[in-house]
Amino acid sequence: MSESMADLVRSHPVAAGLGDDAVALLVGCAKNVAFNADELLISEGASADTFYLLRRGHVAIEVHSPERGALVIETVGPGAVVGWSWLVPPYRWTFDARALEPVGAIAIDGACLRTKALSDPAFGFAMLSKVSVELLERLQATRLRLLDLYGRTDVQ
Amino acid sequence: MSSDLRLDVTESDGDGRGALTPILHRVVSRHQETADVTILALEPLSGPRLEVRPGQFNMLTAFGVGEVAISVSSAPRDPGPIQHSVRDVGQVTHALCRSRVGDLIGVRGPFGTDWRVSLDDVNSPILSGGDVVVMAGGIGLAPLRGAVHELVARAREGGGRVFVLIGAREPAQIVFNEDLAAWERDGARVLVSVDRGSPQWRGRVGLVTTLLADAGFDASSAAALICGPEIMMRFSARALVDMGVDPHRILVSLERNMQCGLGWCGHCQLGPFILCRDGPVVPYAGVVSHLLSERER
Numbered sequence A: 001m002s003e004s005m006a007d008l009v010r011s012h013p014v015a016a017g018l019g020d021d022a023v024a025l026l027v028g029c030a031k032n033v034a035f036n037a038d039e040l041l042i043s044e045g046a047s048a049d050t051f052y053l054l055r056r057g058h059v060a061i062e063v064h065s066p067e068r069g070a071l072v073i074e075t076v077g078p079g080a081v082v083g084w085s086w087l088v089p090p091y092r093w094t095f096d097a098r099a100l101e102p103v104g105a106i107a108i109d110g111a112c113l114r115t116k117a118l119s120d121p122a123f124g125f126a127m128l129s130k131v132s133v134e135l136l137e138r139l140q141a142t143r144l145r146l147l148d149l150y151g152r153t154d155v156q
Numbered sequence B: 001m002s003s004d005l006r007l008d009v010t011e012s013d014g015d016g017r018g019a020l021t022p023i024l025h026r027v028v029s030r031h032q033e034t035a036d037v038t039i040l041a042l043e044p045l046s047g048p049r050l051e052v053r054p055g056q057f058n059m060l061t062a063f064g065v066g067e068v069a070i071s072v073s074s075a076p077r078d079p080g081p082i083q084h085s086v087r088d089v090g091q092v093t094h095a096l097c098r099s100r101v102g103d104l105i106g107v108r109g110p111f112g113t114d115w116r117v118s119l120d121d122v123n124s125p126i127l128s129g130g131d132v133v134v135m136a137g138g139i140g141l142a143p144l145r146g147a148v149h150e151l152v153a154r155a156r157e158g159g160g161r162v163f164v165l166i167g168a169r170e171p172a173q174i175v176f177n178e179d180l181a182a183w184e185r186d187g188a189r190v191l192v193s194v195d196r197g198s199p200q201w202r203g204r205v206g207l208v209t210t211l212l213a214d215a216g217f218d219a220s221s222a223a224a225l226i227c228g229p230e231i232m233m234r235f236s237a238r239a240l241v242d243m244g245v246d247p248h249r250i251l252v253s254l255e256r257n258m259q260c261g262l263g264w265c266g267h268c269q270l271g272p273f274i275l276c277r278d279g280p281v282v283p284y285a286g287v288v289s290h291l292l293s294e295r296e297r
């Protein structure tokens, strides 16, 4: 039996702790999608109207440089949220997200979510809190990677 | 901690050789593992090979230069000579890395506590059932290599599943690639993540802790061994505890500059620990979790 969209959304970490009403609002903006290996989920410069809750498979976050081609800056896997630019103007992607293997995800319509968040501030706050937690974790991880974490440590 | 294989400092051998006198070893092979890591295989000029538990270290002397602490990276099960994997970071390690086959190196040890994976360690918190997660950052895999060999062999004989999670700065700095492949063939789950990919790298990019989410171990029954720079150990141990791993079943390896290796000089003191004697391998629970997160005064 295939899972309902509500079940799919509920099984993603982003829905942990959300009430039924909030999940229903999220489901109203969601659809189930799949990508083949190497396919782009997100393309740099394109308008950021959809973001993804990963269910299976890994995705490489890439930026391009003229001399070095595609640079993978991070890989993310099941449970991650891919894409934040739908949250803030000018709603345009600043990186590519490429499937490294077959990927299953829930695609969320960012404009739809923004509209619902504006008309239901409690829902909007709950979503923003969720997104902030993940954003903070990714920021912390990025900061640590700026150190040469595995290299020398200056020992007393 | 098991201590029966530590050097007895009160004894000297028949020649009156004391605990501070190195035993002469010959370099019987050397292998350039990465640009800055060299693996040296050492045989004693006379007498038996040293018996070492995974996680213990020796003091290696590069004659005329100095003496440094280096973990033993071969496993007790390995039939060949004892191995040390040395990262060239300064004067002494540079001299050791440059040594050639046939050169003599002084060896004192083995010293310190171990990863508690030896068969005769009946009270081991690591072998008391469940999955074992091994997390290594950079050259931190060297002291863990012997332990992983033991764990993988035990898993094949019906012991707990083994998960090896490796973090490295770049693909070129991943050590023991052949072992990683062999462990995987033998049933371990091996995951590697780098901070900076290369055009050829098809694997994961991100902190070693990002590998935890989909490693697939049972946190409630798991034990863990962690070795790497202290920040890496701190974040890894915290992430494991957040997932539900019992902090009493997490061991970390703490390093401080060593001098005597015998608990005499106090050089290696960290909080309540004299690390050449009480460490380097210590339980994460309690005082160590605070030491790892607090600035030393």
Ligand SMILES: Cc1cc2nc3c(=O)[nH]c(=O)nc-3n(C[C@H](O)[C@H](O)[C@H](O)COP(=O)(O)OP(=O)(O)OC[C@H]3O[C@@H](n4cnc5c(N)ncnc54)[C@H](O)[C@@H]3O)c2cc1C
Pocket (backbone or CB within 6 Å): A152, A153, A154, A155, B057, B066, B068, B069, B070, B071, B072, B085, B086, B087, B088, B089, B090, B091, B092, B093, B094, B139, B142, B143, B254, B255, B256, B257, B258, B280
């Ligand atoms: C128990 C123990 C086990 C060790 N196992 C290994 C091993 O298996 N392989 C290996 O390559 N190294 C290992 N080390 C680290 C090794 O002892 C040091 O890299 C070495 O002492 C540096 O000496 P040096 O004269 O070459 O460099 P120095 O001139 O003394 O130092 C050069 C640089 O290395 C840093 N450094 C010094 N000691 C350490 C250390 N303990 N850890 C990290 N950075 C350090 C210094 O702060 C300095 O920035 C171990 C250390 C301990 C305490």
Ligand code: FES
Pocket (backbone or CB within 6 Å): B257, B258, B259, B260, B261, B262, B263, B264, B265, B266, B267, B268, B269, B274, B275, B276, B277
């Ligand atoms: S190195 Fe001398 S007491 Fe530990």
